[in-house]
Amino acid sequence: MMLWINLVGIALIVLIVWWFWLYKEHNISIAEGSLEVLVKDGIYQPAHIKIRANEERQIVFHRADGTPCAEMLSIPDLDISERLPLNKKTVISLPALPSGEYAFHCQMQMYKGKITVQ
Numbered sequence: 001m002m003l004w005i006n007l008v009g010i011a012l013i014v015l016i017v018w019w020f021w022l023y024k025e026h027n028i029s030i031a032e033g034s035l036e037v038l039v040k041d042g043i044y045q046p047a048h049i050k051i052r053a054n055e056e057r058q059i060v061f062h063r064a065d066g067t068p069c070a071e072m073l074s075i076p077d078l079d080i081s082e083r084l085p086l087n088k089k090t091v092i093s094l095p096a097l098p099s100g101e102y103a104f105h106c107q108m109q110m111y112k113g114k115i116t117v118q
């Protein structure tokens with residue numbers, strides 16, 4: 001019984017490490033052309049986007065989550081607020097940006113993402 005509890009504990013730690021650390025690393029995507037972000041199951045995939053500074057960029061958001069809250073995409077620093085129709089792809093055009101970090105999220109900030117410009 002004790003062994004079984006220990007095994008469950010180890011499995012839980014592995015899962016937590018994977019979720020908070022390894023998983024996020026895999027979420028980084030360096031975009032060269034247009035980039036697609038899937039909006040599904042409570043996360044943006046990828047949630048962390050890297051783009052180059054001083055270059056205009058398009059990001060395609062593909063919303064596959066019917067939750068009403070997932071409908072809005074906000075990038076507050078850029079005054080962008082767009083409706084994402086369900087099961088459709090919406091192109092968001094970003095202006096040429098200076099280096100920095102720009103957060104994006106859904107209406108109630110359940111979905112969260114970040115654009116790193118460098």
Ligand SMILES: [Cu+2]
Binds near residue numbers: 070106108110111
């Ligand atoms: Cu939301």
